[in-house]
Amino acid sequence: MWKLIGYARVSTRQQSTDRQEIDILAAGVRRDDLYVDHGVSGARASRPQFDRAITAIEPGDTLVITTLDRLGRSTQNMLAFADDLHDRGASLRVLNLGGGDVDTSTPMGAMVFTIMAALAQMEHEIKRERLIDSINKRRAAGQSLGGRPQSVTNSQVRNAIRLVESGEPVVQVARDLGMSRATYYRRAQELHARASHRPTQSTGPS
Known part of the structure; x- marks a missing residue:
């Protein structure tokens, strides 16, 4: 059967x-x-x-x-x-x-x-291109200002996590973000912990 x-x-x-x-x-x-x-x-x-x-x-x-x-x-x-x-x-x-x-x-x-x-693969490729473009712009801004590049945002880290989950090497993704692999893992764990401990909004009377 x-x-x-x-x-x-x-x-x-x-x-x-x-x-x-x-x-x-x-x-x-x-x-x-x-x-x-x-x-x-x-x-x-x-x-x-x-x-x-x-x-x-x-x-x-x-x-x-x-x-x-x-x-x-x-x-x-x-x-x-x-x-x-x-x-x-x-x-x-x-x-x-x-x-x-x-x-x-x-x-x-x-x-x-x-x-x-x-469509699923196309969406993945678009997200990857946007992340790379965002990183390149951040690096360019940091170089033109002659100072330290801007810190990586949580949104960029989330996009990086998606790339890693889809099979992109962690070393390469971390390098594109301008951080070490250890820093990438730390930021990723912080986001996962924050998401898992996010309080559920009450729908009852206050």
């Missing part, structure tokens, strides 16, 4: 897969059929739990993920993966793709997946 296979992933140990797991289980995936990778970049060729999930898939099964970037960043790789599942008689279901639930087992779902995969 066919079954649903779930897969969740986060790129750093500081992140949590709780939200992904809740959504995947709510979609009908059994806990025993849910595979989770912690601290693994989507750009890595080998992802232990992902590999186990793929091995467990049989004809008629469906792999369930929450968002397209759980598979990786390359449109070519995403499409090749979806084609491979199709050749094996299986399909891919993305719970939040283009604002809805998309299943590649249907013609419409396959078309939407192809379009959104291309």
Whole structure:
């Protein structure tokens, strides 16, 4: 009998897969059929739990993920993966793709997946170009003033984190920001800690 296979992933140990797991289980995936990778970049060729999930898939099964970037960043790789599942008689279901639930087992779902995969990579490339442009402008401003370059903003660090999560080398990203790798990790951890301890806004009466 066919079954649903779930897969969740986060790129750093500081992140949590709780939200992904809740959504995947709510979609009908059994806990025993849910595979989770912690601290693994989507750009890595080998992802232990992902590999186990793929091995467990049989004809008629469906792999369930929450968002397209759980598979990786390359449109070519995403499409090749979806084609491979199709050749094996299986399909891919993305719970939040283009604002809805998309299943590649249907013609419409396959078309939407192809379009959104291309858009996801384009968005990633645009963010990368903006970060590099921002860094170059900051450096130019620092040199023209003849003084110390402006400090790196939290927004720039967040963009850098996204680049690292997508597979960019930490050393190169930190260098582009004008900081050491240790400083990058410290700033990234500070942002993660600040986000995890952010108080929830009360909706009740004051």
